[in-house]
Amino acid sequence: MTPHKGPPRREVVTSPRTRAARRPRYPATMEIDEQTSLGEVYMRSLIRTQFRLALFVCTVLACLIGGLPLLFMLVPALREARLLGLPLPWVVLAGLIYPAFVAGAWLYVRSAERNERHFADLVERE
């Protein structure tokens, strides 16, 4: 673009920046491909995010699943408790726990996919 004098001319932008205009920047996917330390940082951040998510789900699961026998052991009254006329341990272990699994899995899938979308946006943006 040739420089010109006077106040800057106003221009109407009719299309977003083209691919060519963005070319000069170095895409992060190449950093990853060439295993530069920046690429490593990107990958480690993704793995750490996903691992934290997985660990979070596993911790909740461990507290829930590991906690139930402990609860039954420490509070014997719970073994005898009834819910809707049925014994509580049976209602939980033979019924309610399954929809809880599905709900947990659904939330996990949503979060994991969102993490991956964010990562893809990050490394594909220039």
Add this chain to the structure above:
Amino acid sequence: MSAGLGLTAVLIVVVAALLIGAFGLRLSRTTSDFYVASRTVSPLWNASAIGGEYLSAASFLGIAGLILAYGADMLWLPVGWTGGYLVLLVLVSAPLRRSGAYTLPDFAEARLESMAVRRVASVLVVLIGWLYLMPQFQSAGLVFREITGAPAWVGGLLVAVVVGVNVLSGGMRSITFVQAFQYWLKLTALALPVAFLLLAWNHAGRPAPHGDVPPVFAEAVTVAVGADVTVRVQRPVTVTATGRVDGRAVRGEPVALGPGPHRIAHDTTVTFPAGTPVPHVADLPVLSDHEWALPLHGREHPVYATYSLILATFLGTMGLPHVLVRFYTNPDGRAARRTTLVVLTLLGAFYLMPAIYGFLGRLYTPELLMTGRTDAVVLTLPGRLVGGMAGDLLTALVTAGAFAAFLSTSSGLAVSVAGVIGQDILRGGVPSFRAATLMAISVPLVLATVARSLAVADVVGFAFAVAASSFCPLLVLGIWWRRLTTTGAMAGLLIGGGLAGGAGFAVIAGGPTTGWAGALLAQPAAWTVPISFLVMIAVSLLTPGRTPRGVARTMVRLHAPDTLDVNRGDWSPRST
């Protein structure tokens, strides 16, 4: 039940399986090549196929039987077999699919770049596969005897032959549709009778097992004892028996049984008067109905046993050889996650039912506690509660479902085991695949006939314990920890898998069943899983020089989102 209907049901399932095997070969040659067709399979179909292959005799028959015998503690079994998929989903599913591994040894090779680790993984796959196949054959024998009265080995042999033919023809396995259909067949075969059973139970005024006494025979009942049993009589009782009792031949005359153990020979019928407490077979605990309904009562050291069971099932699922192969049919990691979500839903729906069978079994079929054949509860209940033609038809349906369970799981396992034997232990190629199939099936078949008969779900439990103590650490550390080394992985696989496998074989061979030793051996996961993880981590930290060279590229391959255009390395599985 009428033997004719049951036999017809079994024959239909067997013939259908063989026909599908025969036609499947042609189909898989023309249209549905496994790898190509798989790319167009939707998550629902794929998940149904995983469910169809996963729900074995242990799920279909075994859980209900164990609940009948041991009560509320056994509810953890289906919980773990479903929850295992949640752990698999969050820790393993997407990276494992992206790895491109087709079998567990493939993954070991891809991640650790070592043929030695691959071979150890292969041996473990074979071990887990055999442990899983053996009780399938045993149950098939049990069911077949229940229908026809044939000796126990006949049913096992029947299933083994059908599976062998199918695996060699390459048909059944290659079609996702067939395995998917199996899931829906098994679901229907349990769900339809449950509706009738609950109606009958409701009609009877919703009785529930309660009270501080073990189950009693509500009315005079004649029990046919199939195999030799030792039962413990609690109160002196006079019965009439035909056959052999305590080594004495009897022909319909009254026999006085004092308190204590009594030996009843196979093919004896014993008639008990109404109100007799059910004599329990020697290795089942005598629980009052009240204790039975409460958690932490079923077995010796119930707290330890419960936690160990939880650990084995939640962590073992990811290491089962026939589960992983099905993940390969997902187009990418994202689809693998979504498929797993659907699998959880399908399994959850299925596992609502075994508890109902176990509960009703305690009420209506307590004589199974005496014959020791608690695995038969699912097959016995429809005939007991729903009389007449409807009862016969429902029994035939359950029988068909049970055989579908034997065939689908055994086929999936046999293919996985045969593939690994052929590829990694023999020399590869078609002739060695044939020999491998023979080995994959005949060894567990022989084990099934010579080993003492344990509850099907218990033996399957060992397969889970071995998987949880070997492949679970390998997969979890392999996927999330860069510093895992070849030596570390090898040490963990050998020690964890060896300890859990050793415990399993000790129990099957007749090791101690009581006290702490019995509990530790019967449910080894609580100590073998931590040992395996610790060994893998410690040895890896001690051998930092043995980190695979391509670990950075492998991590990109495992974790980079599927849509991203990055270099994922050029490894591809050999076993195709």
